[in-house]
Amino acid sequence: MAALIATLLLAPTTSAAENTSDQPAPNAQQKAAVAQLVEDYGIPAAEGQRRIARQDEQTAVITELRTKLGERFGGAWVDHQDGGKLKVAVTEKASASSVTAAASGKSPVDTVVVDRSMSELQSMSASLSKRIAKANKAAQHGLQSAVVTEKNALRLDLPRGKKLTDEQRRVVRWAERTFGDALVVDSYRHASRPLYCGGQYSCDPPLRSGLAIYGGNTRCTSAFMAYDRSGYYMMTAGHCTEAASYWEVPTYSYGYQGVGSTANHHFGYYGDYAIVRISDTAFWQPRGWVYTTQPIRNWDYDYVGQYVCKQGSTTGYTCGQITDVNATVQYPGRTLTGMTWSTACVSPGDSGSGVYDGSTAHGILSGGPNSGCGMIHEPISRALSSLGVSLLAG
CATH class of the missing domain: 1.10.287 (Helix Hairpins)
Known part of the structure; x- marks a missing residue:
């Protein structure tokens, strides 16, 4: 407990009534x-x-x-x-x-x-997530979970008002028996889904986060720019690049221009992320910006209570508070682990947006609930590490 x-109280706090003119605009x-x-x-x-x-x-x-x-x-x-x-x-x-x-x-x-370290909670979460993913394969409505940092516990979410399969019920009983008071059982109302769509944020170069990107009949949004020894990349959601392999961006002056083909991606148990190789860097001049010119200087981990924002090609700027980390999410046909939930509002076409706070990158927008507000994002730390690339700073 x-x-x-x-x-x-290591520094004096400023009351709401005090002058904030010394803060940058x-x-x-x-x-x-x-x-x-x-x-x-x-x-x-x-x-x-x-x-x-x-x-x-x-x-x-x-x-x-x-x-x-x-x-x-x-x-x-x-x-x-x-x-x-x-x-x-x-x-x-x-x-x-x-x-x-x-x-x-x-x-x-x-x-x-608290009783349990974060590494213990993450290990417990990984064990639970494996069982959830297996049980969800044959289920119409999936189990979900998350680490609840402020309660030093795990939360197991059941689909509200829906019947569980026998295997899902076994997972619930196993979790209750194994984790005891370290487990909170709750429910969710709306199923989750990725947020690509068919269908405009368009800019001339440089290429940056927050632009509409098109692959065939699929529209998503560009995330942060990245690089390695061999070249430069546009990051986006992995489920977007499952729908299409070649991507182009509408520009203001030159019409639709090709960016390149998918170089690497993952959409499954270990997350939702991808990189598209920028074939003509001289034309695109990739920059570490978010639409229009907000510079991204670095990246960091997600923590409950932080406010993060995204610039999506459907809903533009929206922001919300991080509520869950290391979450296990059920999408149609697959289970994802290690994701982050926040309260931001998102819509189809926003998938792939860079999620950030000020000049700090936090993730890549993956999905949200079928109804109402809520945003699921891939932590940028895992995406960069798994893809073997570095974040391009603005």
Whole structure:
């Protein structure tokens, strides 16, 4: 059971009424994130701007602690019910001093002692996901799951009002018996799906994230640019490149122009990601931008409570709060693991969009629920590692 042991007020907080003129003016993505945060929690705009502005600082603290604490790291999240404060979970009380050191002079942090490390939760999740994927193959309605960081537990989601197969029921019983109080059983209303479509964000070069891309009758969206020793690539969702192998982009001045063919992709148990080799880099001049010119400087991991945005070729800018990490998702005909859920609204054609926060890349949009808002994305860390490429910075 999690126990709150310390509140580390390591830097003075700015009230919503205080002057925020010393903060840099928010860009379009940050404005969209602020607007969504204000709507979600009913806070003043100035307070929303302050919270979004400090996300990079919070992420840097988490990344440092993830490495420093190792097996003692129990995860981290941003608690917007508690002023947007960063919460860091540790498996032993003595580790609080490491949290204090990492957060010194930065955002306020609470340290929470938990029973299970993040690596333990991830191992438990992997074991459950394998059984879910096997059971879902012959099922009309799939089981899903996620790591619930703030509860130091796993959540197993059953399709609401739907009948489970015998094998699915065996998985539920196995999970309850194996994980005990580390498991929360819940339900979901709407099935998930990938978000390609047939059908316009068009720009002249340079090639960047957030543009409409076409392969045959399929429209998706470009994600971040990447490179290796042999050339440059456009990233997008793997399910898009299963539908088509050659991709082109509508430009403002030159009509439709070919980008290239799929160089590598995956759409299955280990995620949803792809790279398209840019055949004419002299023409396309790929840049680490998101439509129109928002630079992407680096990448980082996903944490519950963060606000992330995407620029999709159907819905444009939308933002939402990360709610689940290391999630197992059931799409028609296949189960995906290691995915991230957030509350952003998305629509068909947005698949492949780069998911980001400010100048930090977080992932590639994969899908969402059949009805209502919600976004599923592939973590950029896994996509880059699996594809063997590096993120092109803006």
